[in-house]
Amino acid sequence: MIRHFTLLLLLWTLQSATSLAEPVTSRLSSHFLVRGEEAELEYRLPSGVSPRSSIEAPVVDGLVLQQIGYSALPVRGSFGRRDEYAFRFRLASYTPGDYTIPSTTIDTGNGIINTEPVTLRVAHETELEWKTVTAGVGQFRYSAAFRTLDDAPYVNEVIPVELKLYVPASQNIEDWGVPEFERDGVAAWRFEPRPQVGRVELAGGRYFAVSYPSTLSPLRDGRVTLGPAKLRLITVQTAPNRFSSSYYQPVNLEVDGIALQARPLPKDAPEGFANAVGQFDLSVTAQETEVREGDPVTLSLTVSGSGNLDTLEPPELIDDEGWKSYPPSRIESPERREMSGITVFRQFLRPERLAEEVPPFRFVYFDPEAEEYRQLLSVAIPLQVVPSTSSPTQGSMVPPAQPVPLEEMTDILGIIPNAGGHGSLWGLASRPWWQLVPLALAILLLIRIVQIRLAPKMRTDPDKQARRQALREVSAAGKDPKSFYRRAGAFIEKWLGDSDSPLTREVLVRRDEICFTKDVPSSALPSGERQRILRGLRKLALPVLLAIAALGLVHPVRAAETEEPDSAEEAYHDSRYAEAADLWLQSAPWDRLPAGTLYNIGNAAYRLGAPGQAALYWRRANLKAGSHPESQQNLRFLERKFGSISIRRPDYQYALAKVSKSTWENSLWVGAWLGVLGLLVFPATRPGARLRVAGIAALAGAPLVAAIGWLGLHYYPDDARFADVRSQGVIIVDRADIRTDAARNAPLVIEAPAGSLCRMLQTAGDWTYVAFTNDTRGWVPSDQMEAVVVDERPDPPHRPDAESDTGKSA
16 A cells, blocks of 8 residues: 555656646737737646646736736646646736746746746837728728737747737627738748737727737748738628628738848857757657667657747767667657747667667757857766677576567568469458358258257157157167168168168168078177168158258359569569559559559569658558568568658567468457357257367367457557558658648648658648657648558559659748
């Protein structure tokens, strides 16, 4: 009990420490106000922080801040997350100028955490530019403009930007819309209206104040522009000639653009600088601190702070001597319009020799406030590398277990010649025709049960009953030849007199030889001979139409095997890979192409220089066959070589995959059939029958066989658990730019290497919204990925176009 309490206390302490490590998010409903306009300031507490925390109210000359409530108020979290809490303040100012709300402190009861400073600008209403637009039968004035606090940001510096709109409160607005804007030399988030709609007195009238916040980052130095833009509002107008009925009237507003003078970064950038601009911190942790020589070390590289977090290049290893480094991947890139947060990279390192520590990582960034480059160095992580082999010891000792050798492939496996045999439908293994055998046995046992258990209870034909009684008398004659043949002959003459069966003639002749001579048989009747005659007489006297004949079972017609044309293999060996892929693709209908042919097409695509399409066809082969070992091995090689984003599995799942999925399914069915047949044997046989021994063995082995099959299926590596097979997609270009919005100049989230597996969530025009296995989401051009399952024959693999390969924007 004490141990459990201590464990719970430790977990609670760790959770509290983790929560305190997270920053407090500061949110302002609008960073650009006019005199007298109110805004709402929110300090959102990290998950797990007690709502009974207290805050020190910030004080700023020229601003009026009033706390809403006396403590933290609940904030509804996003789907799947628990509610969070936040301190809220209402602020306003009547003095134009730029203001900075300084960082304040929050006492959580377990420690003090600091908030982020917040900047805002208060303008005089005379600085607003007004325009007029027609709505229904009238007109109204409005003001709309892009606002930013910094007119000269550095290249790659992320700054807040806002579209501020003022519309008369007399207008009934049904939908505020989303602006469509132009941009030149900048990357900007999609502008969406905040749900809080303010009100302010302007020019003698009352106006709605709507904020469209976003962030902006210059992509080059010199003059860059944002806008102009068009904003479509949906208003509700009243028709005076229609008994004051209402109707929806769209109104198009024009928003002028703004120009910024982006400053280039200083040219004295130190070694290791890539593109990081902002203020950051670096943390490196290892998931394991003791590994065997040759096993990889998994590191988490966490960059926190404010700046261009979505486009950061990962930190680099200072000294890689003695280490095999794999390309890092971004495992956490939340979709955010806020400038601050965290970005986490996953890095795999494999020691090539004994090492005592993981070398430090370096992260170089430019601080735009200090206008200087800064460098962060992580702390070396102690590491214990256990040798993979041990020195000779005493012979009585058990040698230590050796690590599973890693695949050291330097190239893919070769093609499969004459890969015939049609595949099944998508996601299905070969049809289990073998189950017809246990089904037939089960039917026979059921018929036997009816004969033994139910037939005697039913009213039968007296003639048939008399024949059974006569047969029992023949069987009761024992092994005396004279007695047996006398009774058997009498039975034939009475019940089978018109039969011309060889057996009846044989029995009558034998009876005459034994019973009507003075010679006495010297030996007893052999048991086998006696049983043979009894079975024959029973079949003749009591004919049974087997139900199996009435079932109409037919042998499955096996599809003709596909013999791939020799020209495809010849083209492949002659390095005509595109022609070979096309010939294999045309060798059979698309839905009947076997897994071996799809595997060969993937090999041709790889040789062609299209690794993404190679991974696509290897996944199709694996899906068609249920489990295709060659495709799986080539996929593992490709993912290691290109750093593809894929599902990381434990070693035991790869061991299970060496046996096909259909084998595990069949094991489960075998166990089920053994149990069914074992149960049916007992009512279908009489006590003492030898078949009951087999039934007992079947009942004993059924649970074990079924359990093995179920465990294999349950833990079998299945990509469908990540996403349904029809929503899976594969990146087919060398590196696809995953962006925050469906636009080529939107901020970059991650560069997905060829062969990366993703889940297709939504399609908008020429873009697809996808989610990767590392929880990263974003928009990718639809022509840079392809679905794993398609219903129509796709185009043959081709070498990717160098210009469209990366999807870079100017």
